[in-house]
Amino acid sequence: MDYLDQLENKSIHILREAYANFKNMCMLWSIGKDSTVLLHLARKAFLGHVPFPLVHIDTAYKIPEMIEYRDKIAADWDVNIIYGQNEEALAAKQTFPDGNIDRIACCKLLKTTALNDTLSGNGKRYIFNHDKNAYEPDKNKEPYTGVIVGVRSDEEGSRSKERYFSPRNQENEWELGDQPPEFWNQFKTDFAPGTHLRIHPLLDWTELNIWEYIKRENIPVVSLYFDNGHNKRYRSLGCYPCTYPVESNAKNVDDIIYELKSGKFANIAERSGRAQDKDDGGGLETLRKDGYM
Numbered sequence: 001m002d003y004l005d006q007l008e009n010k011s012i013h014i015l016r017e018a019y020a021n022f023k024n025m026c027m028l029w030s031i032g033k034d035s036t037v038l039l040h041l042a043r044k045a046f047l048g049h050v051p052f053p054l055v056h057i058d059t060a061y062k063i064p065e066m067i068e069y070r071d072k073i074a075a076d077w078d079v080n081i082i083y084g085q086n087e088e089a090l091a092a093k094q095t096f097p098d099g100n101i102d103r104i105a106c107c108k109l110l111k112t113t114a115l116n117d118t119l120s121g122n123g124k125r126y127i128f129n130h131d132k133n134a135y136e137p138d139k140n141k142e143p144y145t146g147v148i149v150g151v152r153s154d155e156e157g158s159r160s161k162e163r164y165f166s167p168r169n170q171e172n173e174w175e176l177g178d179q180p181p182e183f184w185n186q187f188k189t190d191f192a193p194g195t196h197l198r199i200h201p202l203l204d205w206t207e208l209n210i211w212e213y214i215k216r217e218n219i220p221v222v223s224l225y226f227d228n229g230h231n232k233r234y235r236s237l238g239c240y241p242c243t244y245p246v247e248s249n250a251k252n253v254d255d256i257i258y259e260l261k262s263g264k265f266a267n268i269a270e271r272s273g274r275a276q277d278k279d280d281g282g283g284l285e286t287l288r289k290d291g292y293m
């Protein structure tokens with residue numbers, strides 16, 4: 001069994017443990033490479049069927065190719081997908097750069113608040129209708145108490161402090177000092193009633209592992225990850241006012257794997273093109289304590 005097989009087996013084990021132990025679960029899908037690998041693993045774990053909905057937080061500032069890809073995969077893979085959005089903040093132009101707020105305030109409104117409202121059922125949710133190939137209001141207002149997320153510990157500093165099964169309080173707030181120990185693949189899955197839980201099946205994966213697995217499994221990803229003809233591509237995807245490509249002529253998955261193995265980005269953070277990280281002191285800890293991914 002090679003290392004990718006070991007990673008795959010552990011992630012599938014985590015997914016099945018979560019499904020067996022927690023009700024009202026969903027999986028966050030950012031449309032990026034990590035959460036798309038997670039979606040592929042979920043389909044493997046449950047024999048081609050994903051038994052919980054995918055939730056996407058649409059800030060209305062995603063790069064158009066991302067939304068096109070989202071809807072194509074939802075239709076092609078026949079997955080139950082829901083999106084949430086902070087419509088009030090968008091209508092009031094409480095956004096960056098359109099409004100008079102900074103990037104972190106914008107992220108809190110369009111991502112953190114939208115995510116918390118979507119998970120709690122307090123905000124509007126829209127569900128993909130496969131028969132109509134369109135989104136319509138979701139009548140289900142039941143909260144999601146277990147949320148599967150495709151974060152990796154090597155991607156960004158605050159994520160290295162996560163657990164596979166990470167509790168939050170009823171407001172989705174993250175207490176870094178109150179995380180359960182996880183030794184020898186022994187995971188705590190019994191939590192007090194009302195605990196909101198985040199599940200992280202990809203914690204041990206690296207950026208290189210992700211791309212090697214994408215190659216092995218032939219997983220489709222957004223074309224933005226590849227050189228667009230100007231020797232630039234995205235390593236991390238987000239909102240277009242705050243996300244910038246890196247210098248690269250990688251035109252396919254093999255090229256990206258070669259770049260990573262060559263050490264081209266050894267001293268350049270994967271999220272170096274995400275401006276909100278810099279505004280948050282170089283990481284996402286401020287946002288994530290309040291419930292962001």
